[in-house]
Amino acid sequence: MNKLLAALLLLPLFLWGQSNFEKAEKLFDEEKYTQAKPLFLSILKDYPTNLKVIEYLGDISSHSNDWDNSIVYYEKLKKLKPTEANYYYKYGGALGMKAKVGGKWVAIRLIGDMRESFEKTLQLNPKHIEARWALIEYYLQLPAFVGGSEKKAQRYSNELMKLSPVDGYLSKAHIDEYFKRYTSAEKNYKLAIQVGGSKNTYERLAQLYKEKLHQPEKASQVLKNYNEKFKS
Missing domain, CATH: 1.25.40.10 (Tetratricopeptide repeat domain)
Known part of the structure; x- marks a missing residue:
């Protein structure tokens, strides 16, 4: 009886959160990111481990070129669900964009984690197309003295040829x-x-x-x- 009463008391809160989530998701799909963000943030306060909400907030940060926050959100996703390949891919992508806009020294600090994130993506999902594209770009853009290599880029291109x-x-x-x-x-x-x-x-x-x-x-x-x- 007590459990039933507790469930009934929590039902309005659940429905409110669900309604806000649907509104936020619709706004996101319409690319109205500045309007969707506060709704997702309000939901996150009540459901701090909701993977979908965190991912949406990371994606909104990415669309806004706010790479620092997107990195924080995607890193949180990795910790909450370390078996999801796409979280590592998005984290690596955010690191890559941070490296691109942050200058040489920022790039040098991030390139190792970036590569590891894309490689981890492939470990978890060997058929991941986008991660191979990311690694191709990684090895093309990186100077040879810190690991850039056409041979390694071609290796991932050859893997793509088999998959797609x-x-x-x-x-x-x-x-x-x-x-x-x-x-x-x-x-x-x-x-x-x-x-x-x-x-x-x-x-x-x-x-x-x-x-x-x-x-x-x-x-x-x-x-x-x-x-x-x-x-x-």
């Missing part, structure tokens, strides 16, 4: 483009179009033509081909 051929070809084209091997990049983008055919594959090839090869007419033709192929 379109990502494999796109990643190889991206690596080629980074090292200014534009002919090879063009070939790989075309292969990505053949196996995937998404708008992104066409746009990446068009971007190569326009920005790197300075052939705007070819870029326009690629986009025209996409529009003609998929017009309703």
Whole structure:
């Protein structure tokens, strides 16, 4: 009887929290982050270990380029549920953005944790596509004297090829483009179009033509081909 009474007393609080959560989630989906944030924060006071609320707050911080707070939220998620691969991926991504905007010394301090976070993501979810992309970028952007390596970037690109051929070809084209091997990049983008055919594959090839090869007419033709192929 006492348990039933306690449950009935707590029911309005639960419903209030649920209602606020639905409102906040709707605002988030509409990209109204500044309006969603105080609702999520109010829920967090009553439910400080709610994983979804913490993740939303981390995502809102990321959308606001508030990398310090996003790091705090994602780190909390890792501690609360250390078996969830995506929490490590988001944490590593926030560290990466903090390193990018924080300057050389901040980057040097964070690069180890960043790499470990992406590697942990793959340990927990061996099929994680985005973490491999992140590691490719990591090894491309990092200077050789602190661990940068095309060979290691290619290793993750090869793994992508097995999991998702379109990502494999796109990643190889991206690596080629980074090292200014534009002919090879063009070939790989075309292969990505053949196996995937998404708008992104066409746009990446068009971007190569326009920005790197300075052939705007070819870029326009690629986009025209996409529009003609998929017009309703």
